[in-house]
Amino acid sequence: MALGFLSGNAPRLDGLIERLESAEGLEDLQILIEELRDRYGVDHIVYHWVNSNGEQYGCGTYDLEWVNRYLDKGYLRVDPVVAGCYQRFHPVDWKRLDWSSKAARALMQDAIAYGIGNQGYSIPLRGPNGQFALFSLSHNCSDEEWEDFTISNRRDLILVAHYFNQKALEFEPGRTPDPAQPLSPREIEAMTLLAVGYSRAQAADTLSISEHTLRVYVESARHKLGALNTTHAVARALSRGVIVV
């Protein structure tokens, strides 16, 4: 119940971050997150990868019962923490989010009933290919105590969250970007124009070439990217960072 570290008394995290850097699996992260919770003296710390399609990846100190309830009830789509962090870059205190909707208030009541705590602080994390994750701390205490705690520890928390996400990305399979055949400059130009909404005719005009020539580029790029159609090719080019929009 007592926050271990208030202002001017922040724990040294050096050793912990080093161990975080050398973690080799989700189990290590689980151990570290529990240790981190104890060091900070908060009720819960959770890292979770947020996927629109429900599958979860992460670790933390919430009861499994609560996690399952959260998923079953579809709270992910309602949670102001998720929605708010999705629109933000900087960490945010849960109090500052929009709890006005009925579903959100129901979620909060439910969470408190399950011992999550009345206070919370979440750090949004974003990786390549639209990856999105949250690193959250929650606790039961007064507003003043919580503010004191978050203000004095936010920088360390940003760093810890960053390293957690780095490890999660590292452990997650299927993120291996296949060695893509490089696109030629013209192909890149063509794909970029299509990605910003130009039709083939407009793109050809912009590049001062015939539409047929443009088409050759697009087709060539499509084959190089192993794409089934133009839209697919643009999507692949974007997520591989071949083009930037």
Add this chain to the structure above:
Amino acid sequence: MALGFLSGNAPRLDGLIERLESAEGLEDLQILIEELRDRYGVDHIVYHWVNSNGEQYGCGTYDLEWVNRYLDKGYLRVDPVVAGCYQRFHPVDWKRLDWSSKAARALMQDAIAYGIGNQGYSIPLRGPNGQFALFSLSHNCSDEEWEDFTISNRRDLILVAHYFNQKALEFEPGRTPDPAQPLSPREIEAMTLLAVGYSRAQAADTLSISEHTLRVYVESARHKLGALNTTHAVARALSRGVIVV
């Protein structure tokens, strides 16, 4: 030429981060970035918001001449730093990127000629709605010195980069396009299927709905995203992180 701070001798950045937090405009960031460069004793530090359309937003210590040359020559589309960071979450040493293409090597030669330095370290930054930025340091020194420098300062750099991006997002709210009308679940499913190469008919079949209904979703998503056609809509949805492929 001499790196001010090698291992075990990192500068204290507390005061600087506090001033960063209270910065009120790009001018303040420019002053801070120059001070940061001097504290670290590196040749250059640059923060820049990356988008394809040439307009740039950011601050740093590069010569204006080099910045203009970079833009004129279209180096943005060739730069392995940009491409590499786009696919990564963690900071990266420029040496570890793929410089095999001719255009990339030409860029590197050119950069060295313009005094950028032979070493570099970049931190990818991602905000809401697919915002993407880089925080980079460059210097002229040996591989060993640079590795020593980056290893001992990487955590501070991650934090500083984070705060720079936070401020940039704060100063340029208009950059984050439209309060992003959220797509409905079905719209997201439809767009995702198109992004992975399905035709309308296939996507409709996959979702077990009529092709017409699918078309309604796509049109609706297109309007919400302010896109000119399906390809454009998929590109926007991807770069804003609305869908993930």
Add this chain to the structure above:
DNA sequence: CGCCCCCTCGCTATTTCTGGGGAGTTAGAT
């Protein structure tokens, strides 16, 4: 209760894209 958004379906006409075919020049690489 009314409003708005989400989900579902139908029809028609026009424009655009896709996927085959072939062909010439230039520049860089083997």
Add this chain to the structure above:
DNA sequence: ATCTAACTCCCCAGAAATAGCGAGGGGGCG
């Protein structure tokens, strides 16, 4: 010196996407 790869141009027919008009049921919120 040869060869590959990039760049440029052309025709055609079928498939797909776009734009416009509709309709009705369900759920949440004020």
